[in-house]
Amino acid sequence: MTTIPLSSTKKGVISVTKIERPYGEDSAPVASVGISLSGNAENPEWKVHIPLDNLADVIKALQALQ
Numbered sequence: 001m002t003t004i005p006l007s008s009t010k011k012g013v014i015s016v017t018k019i020e021r022p023y024g025e026d027s028a029p030v031a032s033v034g035i036s037l038s039g040n041a042e043n044p045e046w047k048v049h050i051p052l053d054n055l056a057d058v059i060k061a062l063q064a065l066q
Contacts, residue, residue, distance in 0.1 A: 003041045011039035022049055031055055 006012030015034040034044025
């Protein structure tokens with residue numbers, strides 16, 4: 001897991017990790033991105049799962065925001 005300090009917070013973190021079988025044995029791997037205002041990367045208040053097949057397009061879309 002990679003953690004990144006969450007800007008404009010005192011303890012917040014962004015966590016990024018790969019989950020191999022998020023929805024059971026036959027499910028495809030995902031990138032899990034979590035946000036924790038309390039700094040608890042293991043139990044974020046918000047999270048999103050991005051299928052690895054979509055990851056390159058999502059990265060491009062995020063980079064276009066800059």
